[in-house]
Amino acid sequence: MKNEPRMIEVRKNVLKANDIIAHALRDRFRAAGVFVVSLVSSPGSGKTAFLEKTLTLLRQNYSVAALVGDLATENDAVRLARSQAPVKQIVTGTVCHLEAAMVEKALADWDLDQLDFLFVENVGNLVCPSSYDLGENLRIVLMSVTEGEDKPLKYPTIFNSADAGVITKIDLAKVVEFDESAALANIQAVRPGMRVFTVSAKTGLGTENFLDYLRSRRAVSQENAIA
Amino acid sequence: MHELSIAMSIVEMAEEEAARQGGHVSAVHLKLGALSGVVKEALLSSYEMACEGTCLAGSHLIVEEIPIVMFCAPCNAQRAISSAQWFCCPECGSPSSDIVQGKELEVVALEILGEDVDDALPSRAVSEIAPCEMVGQKMIDLESRK
Numbered sequence: 001m002k003n004e005p006r007m008i009e010v011r012k013n014v015l016k017a018n019d020i021i022a023h024a025l026r027d028r029f030r031a032a033g034v035f036v037v038s039l040v041s042s043p044g045s046g047k048t049a050f051l052e053k054t055l056t057l058l059r060q061n062y063s064v065a066a067l068v069g070d071l072a073t074e075n076d077a078v079r080l081a082r083s084q085a086p087v088k089q090i091v092t093g094t095v096c097h098l099e100a101a102m103v104e105k106a107l108a109d110w111d112l113d114q115l116d117f118l119f120v121e122n123v124g125n126l127v128c129p130s131s132y133d134l135g136e137n138l139r140i141v142l143m144s145v146t147e148g149e150d151k152p153l154k155y156p157t158i159f160n161s162a163d164a165g166v167i168t169k170i171d172l173a174k175v176v177e178f179d180e181s182a183a184l185a186n187i188q189a190v191r192p193g194m195r196v197f198t199v200s201a202k203t204g205l206g207t208e209n210f211l212d213y214l215r216s217r218r219a220v221s222q223e224n225a226i227a
Numbered sequence: 228m229h230e231l232s233i234a235m236s237i238v239e240m241a242e243e244e245a246a247r248q249g250g251h252v253s254a255v256h257l258k259l260g261a262l263s264g265v266v267k268e269a270l271l272s273s274y275e276m277a278c279e280g281t282c283l284a285g286s287h288l289i290v291e292e293i294p295i296v297m298f299c300a301p302c303n304a305q306r307a308i309s310s311a312q313w314f315c316c317p318e319c320g321s322p323s324s325d326i327v328q329g330k331e332l333e334v335v336a337l338e339i340l341g342e343d344v345d346d347a348l349p350s351r352a353v354s355e356i357a358p359c360e361m362v363g364q365k366m367i368d369l370e371s372r373k
Contacts, residue, residue, distance in 0.1 A: 005253045005338035010244055014236050014257075014332045097229055128229035130264035131332065156311040157264045160326075192314050192322030 018132055021100035025107075025135030030225050032112035035218040036120065038098075038134050040158055041142035042151070043124030046168035048076045049201040050142065051121055055083035057211060062116035067106050069098040069123045076121065086110075097128035100135055117214065126155040137221055138214075144169040145178035149186055156190040164195045166210065171200040233265055233332070234273035238283050240334055245282060250341020254287040260331035261295050261311055295329035 013019060029036050039047050051066060058064045065086040068076045077089035090098060090106050103120060112118070120136060122129045141162035143151045146169060152159045159165065165187050173180065180198065187196055195213065199206035237255060245252045259267060267290050274288040296307050299316035305327050306316050315322050 003340065005340045006250075008244060008248055008337045008339055010240070010334045010336055012240055012334045014233055014240065014334060017236070095229075095232070127264065131229065131233075153312045157262050160262060160311070160314075160324075161264070188322065189313050189315075190311065192324050194324070 015131060015133075018100045021104055022133035022135040025100055025104055026137075028112065029118070029135060029137070032115070033222065033225070034112045034115040034118050035138075035214070035221055036118045036134075036136045037138045037140060037214065038120040038122060038136040039140050039142060040122045040126070040129045040162065041124060041144075042126045042147060042155075045124070045142050045144040045147060046201060047121050047124065047142055048079050050166065050168055050199065050207075051119055052080050052083050053201040053204065053207055054211070054214075055080060055085040055119065057207060058117055058214070059083060059085055063114055064117045064119070065110070065115050066119040066121065067103060068121040069102070071096070071123060080121075092123055096123055096125050097132055098122050098134060099132050103134050117218070126151075126158045130158040130161045138163045138217055140164050140166055142166045142168050143183070145173045145180075145183075146176050149179050149183040152183070152186040152190045159187060159190045159194075162191065162194070164197070164213065165191075167196060167198045169200060169202075170198045170205060171203050228269060230265060230269040231273040231277065234270055234277035234288075237274065237288070237334060238277045238281055241283055241286075241337055242281060244337055245339060248337075248339055248341070250339040252283050252286050252337050253340045254289055254338040255283075255334060256289045256291065256336040256338075258293050258331040258333045258335050259290050260293040260329040262326065262329040263332040265332060267292065291335075293329060293331045296327045297323045298325040298327050299323055300325070 039051060041047050055064050055066060066080050067088050067090055068080060069090040069092055070076055071092055074089040077087045080087040088106050090102050092098065092102065098120065120134055139162045141159055145167065167183060184196060187194060197206055197210040197213065199210060237257065241252050241255050259265060271288055278284045278286060294307050295311060296305050297314060299306050299319065299321055300323065301319050301321045302316060306318060308314065308317060314324060
C-alpha cells in the first residue's frame with residue numbers, strides 16, 4: 001500500500017498568478033476612470049498604423065496613451081509617439097505575448113487618473129496572447145485584407161476571446177481581391193455577434209465608426225462603474 | 228509558443244503543493260479546454276523540459292481534453308460543439324457566443340508517492356477515488372501504467 005500514489009485534489013487555474021494581477025489592474029483602471037483597450041493580431045496586420053491613427057484622432061478630445069509590446073526594438077513606440085501621445089515600449093525579449101505583470105510594471109510610474117483611454121498593443125501573435133488577461137476593458141482583434149479571409153477559422157481561439165474585430169488595410173482590398181463578405185462570415189462563425197469594423201489607417205476610412213464605438217463603450221463602462 | 232511558460236507554471240504549482248503535502252509527485256492531472264489557447268502536444272513536450280532539474284523530474288502530465296460547450300438560448304440547453312470554427316447549436320443551428328465550458332487550464336489533482344501516507348489527512352488513496360469523480364472519464368488506470 002505504501003508505494004501506491006495518493007491522489008491530492010488541487011483545482012487551481014494554471015494562469016492564476018496572471019489573473020490575480022489582471023484583476024488588480026482592472027480595479028486600478030476602474031478607480032482611475034481610464035478605459036483600456038488591447039489590440040491583438042498577427043505580425044504585419046497594421047496594428048501600429050491603426051493605433052497611431054486612433055491615438056492621433058482621439059487625442060483631439062481625450063487624454064490618451066499607449067503601451068506597445070514587441071520581442072525586440074523600440075521602433076513601434078517611436079512610430080506611435082508621432083501621435084504626440086505618451087507611449088511606452090515593453091520589450092519582451094523571447095516572450096511571445098504580454099502578461100499582466102509586464103503591463104503592471106510598465107505602468108508603475110504612470111498617473112492613470114490623467115488618462116481617458118489607454119491602449120495596449122500586444123506582440124504580433126495570433127496564438128499565445130489569447131490565454132492572458134491584461135485587465136483590459138476591451139480586446140480588439142485585427143486582421144488585414146492581405147492575410148486571407150480564412151484567418152478567423154485558422155485562429156478561432158483568439159477571435160473568440162476578442163470583443164470586437166477590425167479589418168485593416170481595406171484600401172488594398174481590390175488589389176488583393178479580398179472577399180469581405182467571406183471574411184465577415186468567417187468571423188461570425190467563430191464569434192457570433194461580434195462587432196466588426198472595416199478600416200484603412202492610410203485613408204482614414206471607417207476609423208470614425210470605430211472611434212464612436214470606443215466612446216460609447218467607455219461611456220457604458222463609466223456608467224457601470226458608478227452603478 | 229507559450230506552452231513552456233505554462234508548463235513551468237504547472238511545475239511550480241505542483242512543487243508548492245508537494246512541499247505542503249510531503250512526498251514525490253508522480254503525476255499531474257490537468258484539464259485542458261479546446262479554447263484554452265494551449266496545444267496539448269506542445270505542452271506535453273514542454274512539460275518534460277520544465278520538469279528537468281526539479282523534484283517533478285520523471286513525473287507524468289495527464290491531460291484531460293475538455294470540449295467546447297455553449298448555451299443555446301432558443302433550445303434553453305447546453306450543447307457540446309465539435310468544432311471551434313462553427314459556434315452554432317448542433318440541434319437548431321442558432322449561433323451562440325455564450326461559452327459554458329472549454330476555456331479550462333486547470334491543475335485538478337496530483338498523484339503523490341510518499342512515506343507518510345497515514346498522515347495525509349486531506350487526501351485519499353487513489354483506489355478510493357472513482358475515475359470520473361475528479362479527472363473525468365479519460366483518467367488513466369494507475370495500476371496498468373506501472
